[in-house]
Amino acid sequence: MTRDITVQGTVAEGFEPVREEFAAVVAGERDDYEGQLCAYVHGRRVVDLWAGAGAAGDSLYAVYSATKGAAHLVAALLVQDGTLEVDRKVTYYWPEFAAEGKGALTLRDLLAHRAGLVGTDTGFSLAELADDRVIAERLADQRPFWRPGTAFGYHALVIGALTGEIVRRATGRTLQEVYEERIRAPHGLDLHLGLPAAHEPRFRTVRPMLPTPAQQARLDARPSGPDTLESIAYNLHGADPTDLQSLPNERLIRASGPASVGGVGSARGLAGMYAAMISEVDGRAPLLKEDTLAEFARIHSVGYDLVAREHKAFGLGFQATADTWHPFLGAGALGHSGVNGVQSFADPRSGLAYGYTRRRFAYPGGAAPENDRLAAAVHRAARATP
Structure with a gap:
């Protein structure tokens, strides 16, 4: 049974x-719905809405894999600086990575989910999942699950740690530290990779949700097993299998902010980050130059994802949002969704930056279905705005 839930917040003229x-x-x-929607167009906030009992515009939610957008914005900045080079071998930065036949893999292929290192043979504990350096150390010794560079599959819980270890080797700083110093703090973004204790009262714990009968039938129809690539990628095969719905409710995860899934933020924070990436915001130049943005948005892996077992498309670290989620967006749109229904992206051609959060977990995972309607409405209004 549904009831009226008041929508709060503001929209600019033309975005009614x-x-x-x-x-x-x-x-x-x-x-029990709680959610937020925020959008910028050419660096101006034009949508700032929220709804649900207890929700506010500055409430903080788990953003799951939308964290990967923040992580790979760090990588893009370092490539732009010349600190990282995407066509260098990973071993140039991280010699130990060469074990088990991984020595020829380039940073470009790693960022495009082509490393074949979706997990480990025995799985990770909760404490290990909270520590990107431990994840990276274990993956350096791991035999890849396909020949690196020959295919792609979503490195759901580990891509941020792999990227982060290269960032640490190249800069002497953790990815989270670089993000804080160069992106979050200067732009005042409410999107945290490591949530300070002072902000804990604003965090809204993830609410578990059981799938509907139709959703359960879809899940049951998928080939499954304890040792499939999907199970390994989502850490379901070891002695301490991961419950994704409860993972961000652990303070250990929120405090450390693992770069694959540990981000905590608001829709304002997500949209604000992508606005800062592509647009001038409050007098600050865009974080990425056009050539860097184009390189990271360009599709590098497209087709059958060995983990998801369905069509996917990735740029460098980012999802190719138009090909994967919203085909009405312009070529070169990039971003990342979260398994709980969160969505975030930038569409450089329209100048749109979009963020959506929700408290209750969504099935079947990834950007929740309502994002199709919401993102299309924002995109139409953005294209119609002078």
């Missing part, structure tokens, strides 16, 4: 249809 679409989405949700 976005508020109406958000209200329609909320009206069709369960009465």
